[in-house]
Amino acid sequence: MARLGLGERWACLFANDFDAMKAGAYRANFGDGHFHQGDVWDLAPHDLTGRADLAWASSPCQDLSLAGARAGLSGGRSSAFFGFWWLMEALAEQDRAPRAIVIENVSGLFNSHGGRDFEAVCAALANAGYRFGALEIDAALYLPQSRSRCVIVATLEDASGLTGPLSAASRAVREAHERLPHHLKARWINWTLPAPPRRNLDLAAILEPDHAVAWRSEDETAALIALMDDLHRARLEAALGAGERRLGAAFRRMRGGRQRTEVRFDGLAGCLRTPGGGSSRQFIIVTEAGRVRSRLLAPREAARLMGLPEGYKLPTSANAALHLAGDGVVVPMVRHLAEHLLEPLLTGERASAAA
Numbered sequence: 001m002a003r004l005g006l007g008e009r010w011a012c013l014f015a016n017d018f019d020a021m022k023a024g025a026y027r028a029n030f031g032d033g034h035f036h037q038g039d040v041w042d043l044a045p046h047d048l049t050g051r052a053d054l055a056w057a058s059s060p061c062q063d064l065s066l067a068g069a070r071a072g073l074s075g076g077r078s079s080a081f082f083g084f085w086w087l088m089e090a091l092a093e094q095d096r097a098p099r100a101i102v103i104e105n106v107s108g109l110f111n112s113h114g115g116r117d118f119e120a121v122c123a124a125l126a127n128a129g130y131r132f133g134a135l136e137i138d139a140a141l142y143l144p145q146s147r148s149r150c151v152i153v154a155t156l157e158d159a160s161g162l163t164g165p166l167s168a169a170s171r172a173v174r175e176a177h178e179r180l181p182h183h184l185k186a187r188w189i190n191w192t193l194p195a196p197p198r199r200n201l202d203l204a205a206i207l208e209p210d211h212a213v214a215w216r217s218e219d220e221t222a223a224l225i226a227l228m229d230d231l232h233r234a235r236l237e238a239a240l241g242a243g244e245r246r247l248g249a250a251f252r253r254m255r256g257g258r259q260r261t262e263v264r265f266d267g268l269a270g271c272l273r274t275p276g277g278g279s280s281r282q283f284i285i286v287t288e289a290g291r292v293r294s295r296l297l298a299p300r301e302a303a304r305l306m307g308l309p310e311g312y313k314l315p316t317s318a319n320a321a322l323h324l325a326g327d328g329v330v331v332p333m334v335r336h337l338a339e340h341l342l343e344p345l346l347t348g349e350r351a352s353a354a355a
Contacts, residue, residue, distance in 0.1 A: 001306060002056045002104075003030065005334020009343065014048050016040055021320045022327070028313040040083035045090040053346050055098040057084045058329055059105065085124050092128055099346060101125070102337075103152040104329055107136055110150055110172040115179040121152060122180060126187045130154035133163075133189035134177075135337075136170040140268055141196050142332040144203045145305040147271045149329070151337065153191055157345055164192030196336050202267035204247050206304040207284065213295055221294040224283065227252060227261040239265050239287040248285040250294070269297070269305055274326040275319050299325070307331030 003012050015035045017023055023037040036047060059081040081103070091097050103121060110118055118134075125132045132154035139147035150172075166174060169190060177188060216224075228236065239246035248265040263285055264270065273280040282297040299314055299321035306325050308314075314321040343349065 001308065001328040001331050002058065002102075002334050004308070004312075005329070005331040006054075006338050006342075007335060010054075010338070013050060013052055016043065021315055021317075022324060025313065025315055025324055040080050040087070043083075043087055045087060045094060045096075048087065048091065048096075051091075051096040052098045054100045054102065054342060055084075055088060056102045057081060057104070059084065059103075060327075081121070089128060097128065097156065099156050100342060101130065101152075101154040102342070103154070105150050107148040107150050107172060110134070110136070110176040115176055118150075118176050119180055119184065122184045122187070125152075125154045126184055130156060131159065131187045131189050133191040134173050135191055135193065136172050137193075137333055137337075139305075139330040139333055140199070142199060142330060142336065143305055143307055144199070144201050144206060144267055145269045145272060145330070147330060149333070153189075153337075153341060155189070155345055159189045159191075159345060162192065162341055162345060163190050166190045168192065191341060193336065193340050196332075203249060203269050204267070207247070207301055208298055210286075213298055215293055215295045221292055224250065224252075224261050224294055225292065227259055228263065229255075229260055232261060232263050235263055235265060236285070236287070236292065239285075240290060240292065242287070245286065245288040248287075249297075250283040250285050251281075252283075272302055272305060272322075272326040275322045280326070281322075297322075302326070307333075 003010075003015070012030070012034060015026060015030075017026070017037065018039050020037065023035065026035055036043065088097065088101065109121070112118065122132060132152055135151045135153070137149055137151055139145045139149070166177065169177075177185065177190075180188070225233070225236065235248075239248060246265055248263050249269045250261055250263040251270050252259055252261050254260075261283075270282055272282065275281055282302075284295050284297055286293045299318050300310075302322050302325035303312060303314055304310075306328050307330050308325075315324060
């Protein structure tokens with residue numbers, strides 16, 4: 001998805017993932033010429049040819065997510081970052097350090113372990129000679145999905161014309177910056193992005209027609225409703241009383257040791273997750289003519305929520321396709337970042353970015 005977002009101005013020299021399902025999807029859509037399936041720790045510098053303008057790392061987020069155990073960067077999955085970073089250090093020793101690096105992860109990275117994980121990433125970048133800064137970007141700016149992400153951009157290049165006041169950054173970014181020691185603050189770049197065009201899609205616009213999807217039984221829908229607390233039941237009742245068709249999204253979550261259904265009717269889907277565990281599958285809720293219906297979000301709908309084109313080849317298994325989407329990066333977010341920060345940074349064409 002990062003490759004799709006970067007677009008046609010970019011050529012991909014190397015791609016890697018250890019997951020066989022993701023590897024199959026990548027090869028089905030982009031071919032096999034430069035893809036390596038396997039653990040990042042098993043790679044060597046000679047596997048990466050030439051000197052790249054950009055290295056992009058979206059390491060597994062489970063250990064940093066608010067929905068996970070918060071093991072931090074020492075967790076087994078998220079430590080893939082340090083496998084990636086070992087490669088970056090090895091490339092630097094061969095005078096092949098990427099001119100820019102993007103590290104994308106859940107927003108939990110800003111405060112994981114009291115900010116120490118974020119500091120560890122910044123320290124690694126600084127020790128390698130990079131200057132860096134972070135953005136908090138919500139997919140809701142581009143698509144009807146609430147999905148906030150931490151995006152760290154590091155560079156060896158001149159960043160003038162691409163910065164703004166720290167006061168304009170999100171609260172999470174400002175607090176993460178404030179926690180950094182002085183020597184890392186000295187390496188900080190406060191990146192700025194222009195606001196994207198106003199989003200003109202809501203959740204209803206990306207859904208399949210009612211007749212094309214499988215709906216849950218009345219009993220299953222009633223069971224879902226029975227798990228709502230007073231707040232979410234009131235939201236449902238308000239939608240029922242609106243006198244028109246209303247469409248919402250819902251998750252089952254653990255709250256205080258009990259499973260609860262949480263619903264929203266604001267035109268957004270909740271943040272897509274990988275389909276593992278009882279709280280990870282997202283539901284579509286429809287109220288109309290005094291009736292409530294429910295169903296699971298379909299794989300192609302999840303792909304649309306990530307900005308994947310209709311022709312993108314998804315895994316044939318629904319769970320695999322949902323896993324692919326839930327673990328991905330939002331395509332138009334990457335395009336916006338590339339157009340207004342990465343490309344001006346690496347080409348020196350700053351006029352449009354500074355305007």
